[in-house]
Amino acid sequence: MSLERVHDMNAEPDPILIAQKLTKLYGDRIGCRDVSFSLWPGEVLGVVGESGSGKSTLLRCLAGIDRPTGGEVMFRHADKPISLFDIPEPTRRKLMRTEWGIVHQNPRDGLRMDVSAGGNVGERLMDRGDRHYGKIRAAAIDWLTRVEIGEDRIDDRPRQFSGGMQQRLQIARVLVPEPRLVFMDEPTGGLDVSVQARLLDLLRVLVRDLGIAAVIVTHDLAVARLLTDRLMVMKDGAVVEEGLTDQVLDDPQHAYTQLLTSAVLAA
């Protein structure tokens, strides 16, 4: 192995996202509490826990949708860390449309249902200023193909699609501006098992090929095992255990994680 490669391996790149003591309170009720972690480019972090554990609250704070009560979210932009809730709202909105994306559990929350598939994918390009119809359409076709939606469906509206197709369309819409960070909230929830498998495989390949960092919130440990590199287990708003995904699932240390992993047949 050459010296250069050795050097490369040891050089620590900067994290793309840092959460520091992130806390969200709803009055007296705790949404999430003191959550800290760093996420590096190309890394996929899973957040698991039962409903009400605070994982969705955490995701909304990380993605800039909800303002946390305490703590900070730092996002690396133009080689500098910026504090997500200290920057002006228009800058944050622009980042949300260009540098990161959100895949919602329900495709209806992430799609324009009365706009064609091509328009849904193309909107993100028009958002960033693309004004050439032919190029926008070509990019839309490319992305529809990548998520295995036939080119002949480009002018159909999402309501004419099955649930799995709608979810794939949403993923294409999120990934077309080539974001560096993607948040996914139960991306396979509400889909049939066979449809889920196809979607998971697609997500795995896309995340790997594009080298994007991702935070995936799920209650499904099988999804977490297939898609994530490491895992945070949440309970009552706090992280009770974190580590390599296979280690957390195969040798859980915390009582709650042991309960969670034993509650399923084979994750």
Place this chain on the structure above:
Amino acid sequence: MTMMLKAEGLTKQFVLHNQGSVTLPVFAEVSFTVERGEAVILHGQSGVGKSTLLRILYGNYRPTLGHVHVRHGGDFVDIVTATPRRVLEARRKTLGFVSQFLRVIPRVKTIDIVKDPMLARGVTDDEASRRAGDMLARLNLPERLWSLAPTTFSGGEQQRVNIARSFVDPSPVLLLDEPTASLDATNRDVVVELIDEARKAGSAIVGIFHDEAVRDRVATRRLDLTAYRAAA
């Protein structure tokens, strides 16, 4: 001699919090080193913790105490304390784990599964294709299967795909968990040859084999875990 792996004071006990916090001690204070070109075979009766130890070396289980230093590039990574991304990087480039089971990735072609680790290490696509083909042929997997996803293959065929993937470009540190189990004699011999070639090419190997004949052919050294058995 180049030390590739150093296990230091490994102790493991499982604590089952939801069963009255019962503690199951497995072994204590296991320390050993493995050099380049060595094959250390773990020994001891069932329940002595061979599989548990192998999984700790890979970072899949967390030891209660102790460290696992693996030579990764220019220096050593402690698999126990390193960040998850360092462990994943070490697994991608240095630390391989081979069991008899292929973790099936749906819809990916057999040939691509075998090429994948080489591509991740920077081998060109052409060379990776050539070497993957040679390896699958050597393991007697018919060429008509190469372009199919192994989801529908028999257990034995899947096992050979997994072996091909693991040995086509063997990791500097190889952890083997019964890779020959349930293979027929012909293919078992091929696997033994592959292990031997990997070792002679410089891989440091730690393995578990139930088949005494295979064990004898592969081992350069044995490590009996019985001596480290923890007092229950």
Place this chain on the structure above:
Amino acid sequence: MNTPHHDPDYNFGYLDEQTKRMVRRALLKAIAIPGYQVPFGSREMPLARGWGTGGIQITAALIGPADTLKVIDQGADDTTNAVSIRRFFERVSGVATTELTEDATIIQTRHRIPEKPLEAGQILVYQVPQPEPLRKLEPSEAETRKMHAWAEYGGMYVRLYEDIARYGHVATTYSYPVLVNGRYVMSPTPIPKFDNPKMDDMPALQLFGAGREKRIYAIPPYTSVKSLDFEDHPFTVQSWTEPCALCAANDSYLDEVITDDRGGRMFVCSDSSYCEDRRAKGHVGKELATAEALAYVGHVEGGSDVA
């Protein structure tokens, strides 16, 4: 031109002076920020909202005794709504009214920009039913304000994209969105896109009032107004294969008129003043005689002799 008397039971221009001042302040702000929608305290008027109260309030706040007012609806001076609004201002202000574009100082309109180019010093007042061009994309007012504030206009192009994908061209023909002064996307009210190019760099002042939605916006004279389009699908206006059947104009916006119950029809200028002016100058369309026989147009001096 006639000069009626101001009904003394009403304040000049109908609105009280405080209200006029409030509307003028909104107008000044709108002129200062071209294309930006300024909220204003829209008043109840003696006709239902949706019938042009926004435009009427602007005209009422601006009009002075020396002004000459022209009112058009669907391009014509003689439609019911135009006649009613003109009569209203005759009664409450007593100002002179006209049908001739060049004679007017204030022109209140709903669906058209007159064909005759407007000049410096003239004011064009539009009645606006729906001022928000982003409304079809985004129902929340709070959100559309943010989209304007930060010029997040990608979604507007989705509408154009959808048209091209479905019909091969942009099918939107009315209220075609424009970018004003390179900054705000604005709805030009339901004028045909044929009129959009007239808004660009116009010497006259353009004011827009939406009574129900309580918004005023403006385009100062000589301001850039660009219709949204794609590089490879540039903006185009409607065109007709035939000239006006009455005055033979081939540069005006034409309306289809049904002439009998056997499918007879003709295309005529929607700007009645422009058409009459041309006929008065001797231009003759090929169905003018038929139209006169049907009494669709009056006997116009000069034009009728040449059959």
